[in-house]
Amino acid sequence: MDRASSNLVELRDLKVAFDGVQVLHGIDLNVGRGxxxxxxxxxxxxxxxxxxxxxxxxxxxxxVSGSVRLDGQELAGGPREAFEQVRGGRIAMxxxxxxxxxxxxxxxxxxxxxxxxxxxGLRGDPARREALRLLDMVGIPDARRRFDLYPHEFxxxxxxxxxxxxxxxxxxxxLIADEPTTALDATIQAQILDxxxxxxxxxxxxxxxxxxxxxxxxQVCERICVMYAGRIVEEGTVAQLFSEPRHPYTRGLFDAxxxxxxxxxxxxxxxxxxxxxxxxxxxxxFQPRCFRAVEACRGERxxxxxxxxxxxxxxxxxxxxxxxxxxxxRMTEDMLQ
Amino acid sequence: MIRFIAVRLLRAxxxxxxxxxxxxxxxxxxxxxxxxxxxxxxPQEAVDAFRRSWGLDQPLWxxxxxxxxxxxxxxxxxxxxxxxxxxxxxxxxxxxxxxxxLPALLLKLAFGIPAGVYAALHRQSFADRGVILLAxxxxxxxxxxxxxxxxxIFAVIxxxxxxxxxxxxxxxxxxxxxxxxxxxxxLARFSRSAMIEVMGQPYIRTASAKGLKWRDVVWNHALxxxxxxxxxxxxxxxxSLIAGAVVVESIFSWPGIGRLLIVSVSNRDLAVVQCILxxxxxxxxxxxxxxxxLYGWLDxxxxxxxxx
Numbered sequence: 001m002d003r004a005s006s007n008l009v010e011l012r013d014l015k016v017a018f019d020g021v022q023v024l025h026g027i028d029l030n031v032g033r034g035x036x037x038x039x040x041x042x043x044x045x046x047x048x049x050x051x052x053x054x055x056x057x058x059x060x061x062x063x064v065s066g067s068v069r070l071d072g073q074e075l076a077g078g079p080r081e082a083f084e085q086v087r088g089g090r091i092a093m094x095x096x097x098x099x100x101x102x103x104x105x106x107x108x109x110x111x112x113x114x115x116x117x118x119x120x121g122l123r124g125d126p127a128r129r130e131a132l133r134l135l136d137m138v139g140i141p142d143a144r145r146r147f148d149l150y151p152h153e154f155x156x157x158x159x160x161x162x163x164x165x166x167x168x169x170x171x172x173x174x175l176i177a178d179e180p181t182t183a184l185d186a187t188i189q190a191q192i193l194d195x196x197x198x199x200x201x202x203x204x205x206x207x208x209x210x211x212x213x214x215x216x217x218x219q220v221c222e223r224i225c226v227m228y229a230g231r232i233v234e235e236g237t238v239a240q241l242f243s244e245p246r247h248p249y250t251r252g253l254f255d256a257x258x259x260x261x262x263x264x265x266x267x268x269x270x271x272x273x274x275x276x277x278x279x280x281x282x283x284x285x286f287q288p289r290c291f292r293a294v295e296a297c298r299g300e301r302x303x304x305x306x307x308x309x310x311x312x313x314x315x316x317x318x319x320x321x322x323x324x325x326x327x328x329x330r331m332t333e334d335m336l337q
Numbered sequence: 338m339i340r341f342i343a344v345r346l347l348r349a350x351x352x353x354x355x356x357x358x359x360x361x362x363x364x365x366x367x368x369x370x371x372x373x374x375x376x377x378x379x380p381q382e383a384v385d386a387f388r389r390s391w392g393l394d395q396p397l398w399x400x401x402x403x404x405x406x407x408x409x410x411x412x413x414x415x416x417x418x419x420x421x422x423x424x425x426x427x428x429x430x431x432x433x434x435x436x437x438x439l440p441a442l443l444l445k446l447a448f449g450i451p452a453g454v455y456a457a458l459h460r461q462s463f464a465d466r467g468v469i470l471l472a473x474x475x476x477x478x479x480x481x482x483x484x485x486x487x488x489x490i491f492a493v494i495x496x497x498x499x500x501x502x503x504x505x506x507x508x509x510x511x512x513x514x515x516x517x518x519x520x521x522x523x524l525a526r527f528s529r530s531a532m533i534e535v536m537g538q539p540y541i542r543t544a545s546a547k548g549l550k551w552r553d554v555v556w557n558h559a560l561x562x563x564x565x566x567x568x569x570x571x572x573x574x575x576x577s578l579i580a581g582a583v584v585v586e587s588i589f590s591w592p593g594i595g596r597l598l599i600v601s602v603s604n605r606d607l608a609v610v611q612c613i614l615x616x617x618x619x620x621x622x623x624x625x626x627x628x629x630x631l632y633g634w635l636d637x638x639x640x641x642x643x644x645x
Contacts, residue, residue, distance in 0.1 A: 052542075055546065057542055057545055057546055060460075080551060084548050084549070084550055084551075085548065086548070087545065087546055087547065087548040088546065088547040088548030088549075089548055092546070092547075093546040095539060095542070095543065095546075097539055100538065100539045100540060101539040101540055101542070101543045102540055102543065103540040103543070103544065103558050103561075103562070104540065104562070104636070104637070104638055105561045105562055105635065105636055105637060106557075106558070106561070114547070114549070114557075115547050115548070118547065118548055118549065119548065150637040150638070152637070152638045163543070166543075166547065170547075170548065
């Protein structure tokens with residue numbers, strides 16, 4: 001029970017298959033109270049599916065197994081009502097495409113009030129006042145006048161603010177932000193990130209930030225989890241991963257980020273593409289794209305294990321600390337040819 | 338909004354005008370009422386006299402202008418057969434037709450939409466497949482076959498329902514059911530696909546993620562969005578309420594508009610046919626107009642498009 005008290009959410013061996021194709025291969029993940037965790041990886045690596053599965057939001061054709069505990073209480077396999085009580089009230093979620101995530105035929109005020117009455121029993125004037133306060137909090141200007149407008153009368157960035165306001169309505173302990181800034185312009189992205197940081201400071205709610213943008217994740221989060229092909233391959237603090245990425249995939253993600261400061265460098269792309277979940281490569285899923293892969297990587301799949309510095313890593317030949325970029329760059333270019 | 342309605346009204350009037358003109362020309366090209374009314378053996382003088390008295394000896398465009406002029410004064414002509422006002426003849430039949438089509442419409446709505454929505458929410462289930470199968474059967478079996486099968490079962494074999502006539506409300510049961518089955522199938526199909534489309538939208542996931550109960554997600558978030566395509570079909574059905582059903586009314590010898598239309602066409606009773614077509618066109622156009630206004634009410638995005 002003492003573990004349950006330290007972690008808000010614990011995922012154990014979470015697996016998801018669509019029509020018999022396994023897309024999530026057993027995820028173990030803890031989210032502490034008030035913690036900000038980043039979930040990083042390319043599209044299709046299972047980072048969104050992990051949390052949709054945890055909240056029971058996947059369509060019926062998905063088969064989910066494993067354990068999802070909230071405050072030590074098991075949710076997985078439970079009745080629909082158990083999920084309905086958790087959603088919005090304990091764990092809220094916002095999505096990638098804010099404009100189509102709001103119901104187009106309902107006024108935005110009503111959509112927020114709906115969440116308030118559901119989770120806090122507010123109705124009528126008090127609900128309206130609280131909704132206006134939330135709209136104010138997420139930075140919707142002139143909220144009083146725009147309370148009765150429809151989602152299409154707001155910009156994409158404002159729709160995401162509305163989504164966040166709606167998520168806050170249930171006073172959740174955890175906010176899952178699933179690529180919340182991907183569909184937005186760069187300047188709006190920065191504003192939404194700032195808003196998330198500020199709200200977390202004000203409310204103390206934990207945040208899981210799902211993104212393929214390492215830079216954005218490192219701004220918001222304390223801990224990062226890197227996923228590849230339905231598995232966690234490396235997990236550690238932002239400082240650990242930034243200063244010494246050990247998994248070649250993590251390293252590759254960092255090398256693919258353009259830098260504003262420092263000398264101009266060529267970006268090093270990760271060769272190849274994400275494997276089809278139907279035909280995962282033998283051994284380590286990343287080995288066909290990996291610049292450090294050896295024969296052993298093709299034969300067996302490395303397990304996630306805790307390293308001396310506390311991070312978790314699933315790699316037989318992790319990147320050496322201070323390994324020069326040039327060597328890798330050469331190898332990558334060889335592979336690309 | 339006023340401009341929107343004005344544009345639609347103008348378009349509606351144009352449509353009605355086109356229908357009237359088309360009907361006028363085609364009817365006069367397709368046979369001589371004098372021959373049909375008087376029979377093949379009458380002397381030429383009688384035919385000529387008939388034509389003169391109805392103005393059929395005038396050039397087509399003169400007849401047409403006279404017809405249009407009289408329509409604008411509310412005069413829809415006189416039946417060549419009964420010598421009575423065509424409009425009165427048609428209006429007399431309206432209650433009988435509505436007696437069938439209104440209950441049929443209610444049946445379509447009451448069974449078609451719930452069946453489609455249920456199938457969409459239980460996709461790939463046994464019930465879903467059953468609904469699809471019945472819906473396809475419903476709208477592919479022609480109404481004259483369906484009507485005869487129902488007569489065979491309920492009137493001939495079981496002997497529980499009358500096979501024709503309009504004496505009591507019981508006589509209306511079989512024609513009403515025959516008339517509604519195709520529409521139930523169409524509405525079930527449409528509601529199902531509209532609902533499946535909506536249930537896959539991100540805002541439905543948002544509604545679930547919010548913690549709403551499943552039935553609230555369906556009722557408050559999905560159905561209002563699925564209503565737009567369903568309303569289109571229902572509008573079409575409402576528009577054809579008055580047209581009745583030529584085939585079904587004939588099978589069950591029901592004295593409605595459909596029967597009147599058949600008789601009038603075979604008699605070349607020009608004024609009556611034109612009057613019926615005009616009323617049917619007007620009903621269809623009005624219901625389309627109402628549907629357009631409903632779109633705006635149902636979907637705020639369309640409202641602001643129309644305003645611009």
